[in-house]
Amino acid sequence: MKRILIALATLGLATAVLAATEAHTNALIDRIKPSGNVCVAGEACDTAQVVATSSGAGAARDGATVYQQACLACHMTGAAGAPIMGDAAAWSARIEKGMETLIANSISGIGAMPAKGGCANCSDDEIAAATEYLVNNSR
Ligand code: HEC
Numbered sequence: 001m002k003r004i005l006i007a008l009a010t011l012g013l014a015t016a017v018l019a020a021t022e023a024h025t026n027a028l029i030d031r032i033k034p035s036g037n038v039c040v041a042g043e044a045c046d047t048a049q050v051v052a053t054s055s056g057a058g059a060a061r062d063g064a065t066v067y068q069q070a071c072l073a074c075h076m077t078g079a080a081g082a083p084i085m086g087d088a089a090a091w092s093a094r095i096e097k098g099m100e101t102l103i104a105n106s107i108s109g110i111g112a113m114p115a116k117g118g119c120a121n122c123s124d125d126e127i128a129a130a131t132e133y134l135v136n137n138s139r
Pocket residue numbers: 040041066067070071072073074075079080081082083094097101102103105106110111112113114116117118119127130131134
């Protein structure tokens with residue numbers, strides 16, 4: 001009987017320690033999660049984070065930042081048939097159209113690419129900056 005009681009007490013203690021560890025881990029994950037979020041068409045997206053990003057944005061984000069938040073999901077991987085950043089062969093014919101056309105197409109969307117790459121909280125200027133960043137790294 002005594003042994004069973006000790007076993008039960010040990011089990012209770014172990015459960016408490018596990019619960020505490022889990023709460024700690026969750027708090028840690030919450031603290032270190034990225035502030036931005038990339039949404040890919042067709043995948044579930046944490047809109048709360050996306051909205052938080054837009055409401056906190058006072059100044060315009062630079063091209064690299066917008067690229068990382070709104071373009072990289074497709075243009076780093078080739079998802080949806082997107083031309084990959086740095087793949088000069090894939091970009092040369094597009095670059096011949098001229099930067100103005102490329103920016104206009106980034107804003108209004110082209111083929112499988114949604115308008116502004118799906119970035120609802122991006123201004124036209126931010127999309128232009130991201131397009132220049134993407135194109136200038138793909139020559
Ligand atoms: C959902 C995937 C996706 C995202 C996100 C995305 N793109 Fe694209 N992008 C594409 C695809 C696919 C194409 C090729 C479309 C075609 O030519 O049919 C493309 C083409 C382009 C082109 C070439 C346009 C042209 O006229 O040839 C530019 C420039 C571009 N994207 C910029 C961006 C920028 C800047 C962002 C971020 C703000 C972005 N894209 C986000 C999928 C994406």
